[in-house]
Amino acid sequence: MASGVKPRVKVPKKAAAGETITIKTLISHKMESGQRKDDDGNVIPRSIINRFTADFNGQNVIDVTLEPAISTNPYFQFEAVVPESGEFKFTWYDDDGSVYDTTKKITVS
Amino acid sequence: MEMTRRKLLAFGSGTFALATLSSLPAFATLTDDAIAELTGGADMGEGAITLTAPEIAENGNTVPIAFDAPGAAEVTLFADGNPVPNVATFKFGPLSASRSASTRIRLATTQNVVAIAKMEDGSFQMAKANVKVTIGGCGG
Numbered sequence: 001m002a003s004g005v006k007p008r009v010k011v012p013k014k015a016a017a018g019e020t021i022t023i024k025t026l027i028s029h030k031m032e033s034g035q036r037k038d039d040d041g042n043v044i045p046r047s048i049i050n051r052f053t054a055d056f057n058g059q060n061v062i063d064v065t066l067e068p069a070i071s072t073n074p075y076f077q078f079e080a081v082v083p084e085s086g087e088f089k090f091t092w093y094d095d096d097g098s099v100y101d102t103t104k105k106i107t108v109s
Numbered sequence: 110m111e112m113t114r115r116k117l118l119a120f121g122s123g124t125f126a127l128a129t130l131s132s133l134p135a136f137a138t139l140t141d142d143a144i145a146e147l148t149g150g151a152d153m154g155e156g157a158i159t160l161t162a163p164e165i166a167e168n169g170n171t172v173p174i175a176f177d178a179p180g181a182a183e184v185t186l187f188a189d190g191n192p193v194p195n196v197a198t199f200k201f202g203p204l205s206a207s208r209s210a211s212t213r214i215r216l217a218t219t220q221n222v223v224a225i226a227k228m229e230d231g232s233f234q235m236a237k238a239n240v241k242v243t244i245g246g247c248g249g
Contacts, residue, residue, distance in 0.1 A: 020206040033215070035192055060202025062210065069188055069196040071171040071213040071246075078199075079206035 005029055009090055011104040015082050023054065023061075026075045027092050027100065033068035049074055051093040057086040082108050140189035140223065147185055147225060153235040158184070160224045160236040166216060169246030174222060175211035178234065181226035184208070190220025215246040 010024040027049065034046025048068055054061040061080045080088075085108045091101040158178040166172040178184050186196035196214050208226075216222070219241045226234040 055202075056204050059204050061204045062202060063200040064210075065198040065200075067195040067197060068193060069191050069215045071215050075213050076210060077175075077212070078210040080204050081206040082204070 005094075005098075005100055007090065007092065007100055007102045009088075009102055009104055011088055011106055013105075014107050014109060017083060017108050018081055020079050020081055021106075022077065022079050023088070024075070024077045025052070025054070025090055026073055028073050029092075029094075031068070031070060031072045031074060035068065047095050049092045049094055052076065053091045054078070054080070055089045055091075056080060056082060057084070061088075082106055084108055140187050140194040143187060143194045144223070144225060147227075148233045151233055153225070153233045155235055157181075157228070157234040158224055158226050158236040160222065160238045161211075162222050162238040162240050164239075165241045165243065167243045169216040169218070169242040169244055171213045171246070172216050172240060172242070173211065174214050175209065176224050176226075176236070177207065177209035178224070178226040178236075179208055180228050181208040181234070182229045183227040184210075185225045185227075186214070187223040187225070188214065188216055188220055189223060190216065190218045192217065196222075216240060216242045217245045218242055 005028060007027040012021050015021050029049050030047065032044055032047040036044050038044055046068060048066060050066050052064045052066060062078050064076065066074060085106065088104045088106065089101060091099060093099055158176060161175040163172065176184055183198065183200050185198045187194045188196050197212065199210050201208055222238050222240055224236045228234060
């Protein structure tokens with residue numbers, strides 16, 4: 001499932017050193033659970049994002065393992081501390097092997 | 110012993126009660142198994158995690174869930190009424206500011222959502238919240 005996958009991330013542009021910031025992420029994805037059946041009664045195969053990670057300058061913030069019970073368009077909100085200016089990297093891993101990522105810069109004053 | 114009608118009735122209802130007690134719902138057992146696998150059967154404390162879930166969820170397809178578990182290294186969510194009880198595992202890295210997160214999950218029916226936190230000292234903490242679901246979220 002590579003069509004229509006679009007990551008969206010909200011990170012503040014500026015922060016003070018050591019400040020706690022809130023990050024919100026969303027990725028558009030069907031998250032087909034593997035439990036549903038189509039009109040002919042055949043099970044629709046599972047197709048989900050199974051892992052999500054957020055890193056800042058190479059250091060890990062959060063690493064989430066997703067199961068089919070996560071809703072369509074997986075959404076996560078969490079908090080991070082930023083010791084210096086740098087870049088957040090968000091990565092989503094699809095069941096089909098695709099990897100989606102996006103980066104956000106933040107300036108620490 | 111003479112089997113009077115009264116004794117027979119008492120005996121019958123006793124057996125019935127036993128049978129009902131022993132037949133726990135299959136899904137709850139699945140969750141217990143999944144939890145035992147995670148904790149290795151260790152005792153779990155309560156009170157260190159806050160699990161925020163709506164009391165009533167109109168749409169089981171997207172139920173907002175949040176947790177806050179200070180001192181946790183890892184938090185796993187379970188839904189005991191879903192066909193697959195595991196929901197998600199959150200591992201916190203060195204730059205995580207708080208051991209909290211929120212997400213949206215699917216619930217098939219009215220059930221308990223369970224959060225198990227593995228603390229940094231290796232102990233386990235548990236929190237549970239009951240969510241009433243009006244429309245189930247597993248389709249099919």
